[in-house]
Amino acid sequence: xxxxxxxxxxxxxxxxxxxxxxxxxxxxxxxxxxxxxxxxxxxxxxxxxxxxxxxxxxxxxxxxxxxxxxxxxxxxxxxxxxxxxxxxxxxxxxxxxxxxxxxxxxxxxxxxxxxxxxxxxxxxxxxxxxxxxxxxxxxxxxxxxxxxxxxxxxxxxxxxxxxxxxxxxxxxxxxxxxxxxxxxxxxxxxxxxxxxxxxxxxxxxxxxxxxxxxxxxxxxxxxxxxxxxxxxxxxxxxxxxxxxxxxxxxxxxxxxxxxxxxxxxxxxxx
Numbered sequence: 001x002x003x004x005x006x007x008x009x010x011x012x013x014x015x016x017x018x019x020x021x022x023x024x025x026x027x028x029x030x031x032x033x034x035x036x037x038x039x040x041x042x043x044x045x046x047x048x049x050x051x052x053x054x055x056x057x058x059x060x061x062x063x064x065x066x067x068x069x070x071x072x073x074x075x076x077x078x079x080x081x082x083x084x085x086x087x088x089x090x091x092x093x094x095x096x097x098x099x100x101x102x103x104x105x106x107x108x109x110x111x112x113x114x115x116x117x118x119x120x121x122x123x124x125x126x127x128x129x130x131x132x133x134x135x136x137x138x139x140x141x142x143x144x145x146x147x148x149x150x151x152x153x154x155x156x157x158x159x160x161x162x163x164x165x166x167x168x169x170x171x172x173x174x175x176x177x178x179x180x181x182x183x184x185x186x187x188x189x190x191x192x193x194x195x196x197x198x199x200x201x202x203x204x205x206x207x208x209x210x211x212x213x214x215x216x217x218x219x220x221x222x223x224x225x226x227x228x229x230x231x232x233x234x235x236x237x238x239x240x241x242x243x244x245x246x247x248x249x250x251x252x253x254x255x256x257x258x259x260x261x262x263x264x265x266x267x268x269x270x
Contacts (some may be wrong), residue, residue: 001025003035003270007042007263008084009084010076010114011205012235014263017048017084020062025049029068029270036066042268045198045205048081050088057097057104059085065200073102073145075209079114080261082107102145115257118213119145124249126221130173139236140218144254146199147179148214152222156185156193161204165197165263182211184218189225192216193232206235209256216241228255 006017016035018025028047035093036044049062061081063074086109087094094109097226103119123143130139130149153159161183168181181197194215216229228242239258243251
């Protein structure tokens, strides 16, 4: 099969995007993994597939990590997905909605940026039972569409993200599915920097949207920082996380705003 695709990136988090609205494409786990391979394939952190909506939204969002496994959500992927589907019709709407495993999301085009209205976080736990001796920092947990662990550290540029990220990702506390691991540091009260080890990629990525949301929420709980929180990512971009906090640390109206860019399009034999 000759597969038509677009390559996109959101703050350095890169994706293969395919139009499967006719449901004519049925890629296996190994085929997705091969497409995402940076040496023998297109190369990407994951694959996004556009499918027809089932519950009243404009589209259905399918996301697969670089290992071929399907995940509930991806914040940077959702921004790229929103930009992509907004360009599928001549009208080029400024707002589109799409169904994900984590719930129905809305993407709004704002100039070169895309703002995603995220699903409400849950499973929040401060100071989780996850002692990583090499890290020497408390680990906090929240699910922002996918599970995330967040640790604030003083040595972010020098931190061994692969070693500490893998230790958290495979820690028995998060067994059997594992978690994404984020390491952050405070720049200012409303400004943090972050590095992320992504489950499914099994390494550090240049950005992770749901990880940024998790880190911003944990930062607020630790410091009472106001919304929105600016987040610097390893890819060099600064994104903005908005939120509202209600009673009992319940967060709503979480938004993620940042770039979503087309890189190139092409075809590949699968």
